[in-house]
Amino acid sequence: MTRCPCLSGLTYEDCCGRLHSGAAAAQSAEQLMRSRFSAFAVGDPDYLLASWHPSTRPAELELDAERRWYRLDIITTSGGTPFETTGVVEFEAYYRSPDGAGSQHEVSRFIRENGSWLYVDGTR
Numbered sequence: 001m002t003r004c005p006c007l008s009g010l011t012y013e014d015c016c017g018r019l020h021s022g023a024a025a026a027q028s029a030e031q032l033m034r035s036r037f038s039a040f041a042v043g044d045p046d047y048l049l050a051s052w053h054p055s056t057r058p059a060e061l062e063l064d065a066e067r068r069w070y071r072l073d074i075i076t077t078s079g080g081t082p083f084e085t086t087g088v089v090e091f092e093a094y095y096r097s098p099d100g101a102g103s104q105h106e107v108s109r110f111i112r113e114n115g116s117w118l119y120v121d122g123t124r
Helices: 016-021 029-042 043-049
Strands: 069-080 086-099 100-113 115-122
Touching: 016 029, 029 043, 029 069, 029 086, 029 100, 029 115
Parallel strands: none
Antiparallel strands: 069 086, 086 100, 100 115
């Protein structure tokens, strides 16, 4: 068993792996954000597309196999609880690639429809 890439302190199988396999659903916008980061880290474009709102989802998604995502810092959250229908998560995600280390800072918007949290878009 390996540590979850989202750095929750749980194993991948007990954390984001349950969401990726469909055994569980994200209960908050932050949990969906963490699971999407983990999907980038483990190379799961199908989960990323499935958790993306249809109004902004691309037709396909190809991940950069040479970019290794290794750390996620949640900076702030607004809304996004199990009792709300919208949420915002600001984060910084860190990666390494052949070109060196880098990070992506984003403020992401989420919406809950039919009981499921979905990523809408983000600004950098």
